[in-house]
Amino acid sequence: MTRLLYFAWVKDKTGIASEDIELPSGISTVADLIGWLKTRGPEFTHAFEQDGAIRAAVDQTHARLDTSIADAKEIAFFPPVTGG
Template identity: 75%
Template sequence: MRLLYFAWVKEKVGHAAEDVEVPGDVATVAELIAWLKTRGPEFAHAFERAEVIRAAVDQTHARHDAKIGDAQEIAFFPPVTGG
């Protein structure tokens, strides 16, 4: 699965993208975030306020309870503001 990180999530993780083998018991965006937080201090720091991080599964905005299934790409980014 391809993971993409944007804005301050990218800065805290230290890279913009990576390909990972997600454990079989990770079924939702929230579970993916929880797993990512175990991968090192940079991930724990990037996702410490997971409730504010937005996700897109295969380029479609998704809630944290969304199933990831056979997704090819999941992106993480902070809330977007603007006008």
């Protein structure tokens, strides 16, 4: 099982903060996962419609879209963070 975490407007658009899922076969990268999440319903399609605006962390380490998620325990999705 892999825990997915959704933060800020990603959480608002999906309507959930976290969930535990079994990664579907063929899903091996962050980009693959985002593509699959978009198929889960209009709330996910809306939340992930701008792939470039979503940031991800795999096991609490910032990750690129091509990062492998093969053995991930936790994957977090969040908007870009700005300082202030």
